[in-house]
Amino acid sequence: MIVKQQRRARAIAMTPDEIDAFLAEQRTCRVATNGTNGPHATPLWYAWHDGALWLTSLSRSQRWTDLMADPRIAAVVDAGHDYNELRGVELRGRVEVVGEAPRTGEPCPELDGPEQLMADRYHGGVIHHDGRHAWLRLRPEKITSWDFRKLPADRQR
Template sequence: MTAPKPQRRARKIAMTPEEVTAFLDAERTCRVATNGVNGPHATPLWYLWDGEALWLTSLSRSQRWADLQRDPRIAVVVDAGHDYTELRGVELRGSVEVVGEVPRTGEPNPELERVEQAFAARYTGDQVVIDGRHAWLRLRPEKITSWDFRKM
């Protein structure tokens, strides 16, 4: 896997890789932007960051899924803060890949086993939910940009 491109702008307020991981582990919702036929399409999703990849579970019969089948490029933002001096966040960019069957029916998949367990621990009280409507996407970011205005 290729390492993400280094951040070139706003390096003074950029998070360290450890701060990025801690931030992504603490927050729960991301905003996913895809390239739709009629322009950008942005939607909120739960996610899992494993330190190298961002895992998303998406309805396989959705506008987002259709967009990503046509064009797998994606931008994902996780942000937090209320006042200007509290704002912080991470943007991850790259192309997603489908992992596992579509939709997910529970076929054995060692790669998804750890992801589904971690996702369940984070969001569903340790219960892995396989509903036959969602499928997994993995984003190995080509670029990560972060900001933490508390560093100003």
């Protein structure tokens, strides 16, 4: 899949390696879905693996219902406190379900990497299959990034 190039703010955009490092170190993303009653935004833990954002979602949730009707999604991961520290990545595209839904642990080689990453980051290395969550993969169609630390000194507040 070809990722659309960022057109604006390229001077402060992260490089692909910077994006990979940033997404590997942050812990929470905010996901927006399209629902029948308008947008729905929620924070989620995630794994960044092989150029895809991997999410787990309760398979009986508003987010899941929204995504099964319309798989388009936007996810934002950001960090920083002061203006000249702000940085982040927005990923847009369509999600696909990977593995059984809900996930009970049936063999699925595509999930080996993401499940272990998620377990290492959030569960002390132990993979959990609770029979309530399922995996979603977002292969971004568009990535927009910003790193205000790259601003010239005269443009920093």
